[in-house]
Amino acid sequence: MLEFIAYLVKYSAIFACNMYVFAKITASRLKYWDLFFIPLFIAFSFALYFVTLHVKLFVPLIILILTALIFLIRFKQPLSDTVTLSMISFGITIFSMVITTLVLIPLLAPIYVFVDNTIAVQAGYIIQGLALIVLTIIAFQTKRLKNSLTPAANDEVYERLLLASVVCIFSMTLFYTVDSQDSTLKVIAIIIVFCGLVLISQWRKTVTAGYYKKLEQRNLSRLELILEQYERDHDELIKKNAELAKIIHRDNKLLPAMRLAVSSLAQKYSDDKSIQILLNTLENVYAERTLAIENYGFNNSGKNKSGVLSIDAVMDYFRLRAAKNDVKFEYEFDAEASLGLLNIYDDHTQLNTILCDLAENALISLRGREGGKVFLQVKSENGAPCIKVFDNGEDFSEKVLRNMGRRNVTTHAHEGGSGIGLMALFDSLRARRGSFFLDEAPANGFTKCVCIRFDGKDSYSIKSARPCVKRICAERENFTLIDTQIYEK
Numbered sequence: 001m002l003e004f005i006a007y008l009v010k011y012s013a014i015f016a017c018n019m020y021v022f023a024k025i026t027a028s029r030l031k032y033w034d035l036f037f038i039p040l041f042i043a044f045s046f047a048l049y050f051v052t053l054h055v056k057l058f059v060p061l062i063i064l065i066l067t068a069l070i071f072l073i074r075f076k077q078p079l080s081d082t083v084t085l086s087m088i089s090f091g092i093t094i095f096s097m098v099i100t101t102l103v104l105i106p107l108l109a110p111i112y113v114f115v116d117n118t119i120a121v122q123a124g125y126i127i128q129g130l131a132l133i134v135l136t137i138i139a140f141q142t143k144r145l146k147n148s149l150t151p152a153a154n155d156e157v158y159e160r161l162l163l164a165s166v167v168c169i170f171s172m173t174l175f176y177t178v179d180s181q182d183s184t185l186k187v188i189a190i191i192i193v194f195c196g197l198v199l200i201s202q203w204r205k206t207v208t209a210g211y212y213k214k215l216e217q218r219n220l221s222r223l224e225l226i227l228e229q230y231e232r233d234h235d236e237l238i239k240k241n242a243e244l245a246k247i248i249h250r251d252n253k254l255l256p257a258m259r260l261a262v263s264s265l266a267q268k269y270s271d272d273k274s275i276q277i278l279l280n281t282l283e284n285v286y287a288e289r290t291l292a293i294e295n296y297g298f299n300n301s302g303k304n305k306s307g308v309l310s311i312d313a314v315m316d317y318f319r320l321r322a323a324k325n326d327v328k329f330e331y332e333f334d335a336e337a338s339l340g341l342l343n344i345y346d347d348h349t350q351l352n353t354i355l356c357d358l359a360e361n362a363l364i365s366l367r368g369r370e371g372g373k374v375f376l377q378v379k380s381e382n383g384a385p386c387i388k389v390f391d392n393g394e395d396f397s398e399k400v401l402r403n404m405g406r407r408n409v410t411t412h413a414h415e416g417g418s419g420i421g422l423m424a425l426f427d428s429l430r431a432r433r434g435s436f437f438l439d440e441a442p443a444n445g446f447t448k449c450v451c452i453r454f455d456g457k458d459s460y461s462i463k464s465a466r467p468c469v470k471r472i473c474a475e476r477e478n479f480t481l482i483d484t485q486i487y488e489k
Helices: 004-024 032-054 056-075 079-114 117-139 143-148 155-175 183-268 273-299 309-324 337-344 347-364 400-402 418-431 469-475
Strands: 328-333 373-381 384-391 437-439 448-453 461-464 479-482
Touching: 004 032, 004 056, 004 079, 004 117, 004 155, 032 056, 056 079, 056 155, 079 117, 143 479, 155 337, 183 309, 183 337, 183 384, 309 347, 328 337, 328 448, 337 347, 337 373, 337 384, 347 373, 347 418, 347 448, 461 469, 469 479
Parallel strands: 328 373, 437 461, 461 479
Antiparallel strands: 373 384, 384 448, 437 448
């Protein structure tokens, strides 16, 4: 009876840990109603107990098949992904079981000395099953394990995990053949299991290659649509440019004549303030028009564009707006990174909003400062698209850093600031498991750099030497401090 209970606890623990690991590596949230799977795990363990008595070597393969079926129903992942990730989660569970056994050996040694060997083994199975659940949960609370086993992990990581899992499952099958008396059945079963796992591994590679091919075709189709839209926009702009050229040509002749006429009237009727106001208004309009024409010539250089008309227009707007306040605003878009961002944000409006919020925050920090400069850059880092905004304005206040990502906060409420933009940025990052990095010691004469990177790591870090930043990072568990002695505040 004790042996039966021991195997129920052991196999149920393996099923439960397998499900927990699968949820973690797919970033799926387990619900309270998932506890109802425990009776199902116990029922499977009941059946596996009798399999263990007669054909023990098939136990690992049966566990793998049953868990894959459960995960397919529960998590609703594609079949190929479910099979692959089931193998990986089972391999991690087996590895955890080995580690648990090694940890428990010295602790359970006294039981084998003072208790009957058969009873001690069964008690060891029960303790091993319970310890397996506890140690697996504790292991997945570490930040390194959280960040390395995510859906955003690269293919190389998954290939290594899959290979290691195949080795673990194969090793467990060998271990379970120790008591098998039919050597022929043993060899055949091992070959079938090994070949099956190899075929699944190769199948996953084929599916992955097909996925990337479809992704490439989708990107190509999207680029063709963008190109067609550009051609239509180009033809429309040529027509509008011709019409505007006629108007500008006419105004180039009329405006100087109007200025001269109004100036003459102002001299003749020097006591009439309304004429003087009219002259000043005309001078301002003429100056703004001249600046706009110069800026239009600069904008048509076609350098470092994003490839999306609405985004480029907004960047040019910020450059013109910054120029009116004697701030140098520059931007640079890498073609590959821009395409990556457009794949992440199907809604270009949302991406546009994030770029606007980052640019707006940089310009606000420069108010009242001379020689202000902002550089917005979209580039790829380690294969992940990222947005960087450099400026030489004031640092984020302690109030903003303490509440950043928690609630709307601003230190510029008197200027119309609300803090909504920064909060929306963090919401967007969390939804896409992006990372936030604030560097308060960048090079090239800038005082800070805000970087958001879509790398799937869901990390938040600050590089700073300010004591207040150190205190805040110590208070906030999810913020990591990267200390620097480049400057002292």
